[in-house]
Amino acid sequence: MKLARTVSALALATLTGIAMPVAAVAQAQQATPSAENxxxxxIDAFVTAYESVLAIDAEYGAQMAQTTNEAELEGLQEAAQVRKTEAVEATPGIDVDRYVEILAIAQVDAELSARIVDRLER
Incomplete structure (x- = not known):
């Protein structure tokens, strides 16, 4: 179970599913975010959206790994990004802006990250 928690935390910390602007991370760090926010x-909505993003990453990742054509790779990356954005927007209780904000906070707030990982493991 500890390994799964570590892997989940690592996956959360390195999520690149929806591009997070550097400015969003900097803003979250400057605001001294807290899990209380x-x-x-x-968190439930974030986890649902996160799981959808991971599934899309897995689907497109396999396709991207099989192509050597740069134009095709870029097309796959763009299509994946669109699908991930749509998946987050389709999740009740969250939108892309809040998803990115929660992700940014979780990357600097160990308590929030732990709460998310706990929900992911359920």
Whole structure:
């Protein structure tokens, strides 16, 4: 179980599913974010969206690994990005901006990261 928690935490910390602007990370760090700013319902919505993003990453990752054509690779990356954005937007209780904000906070707030990992493991 500890290994799964570590792997999940690592996956969360390195998520690149929806591009997070450097400015968003900097803003989150400057604001000294805290887990108190994120409700349990938001964590549930975030986890649902995150799992959708991971599934899309897996689907497109396999396709991207098989192509050597740069134009095809870029097309796959763009299509994956669109699908991930749509998946987050389709998740009740969260939108892309809040998803990115929660992700940024979780990357600097160990308590929030732990709460998310706990929900991922359920």
């Amino acid at each position: 994120v409700t349990g319902d938001e």
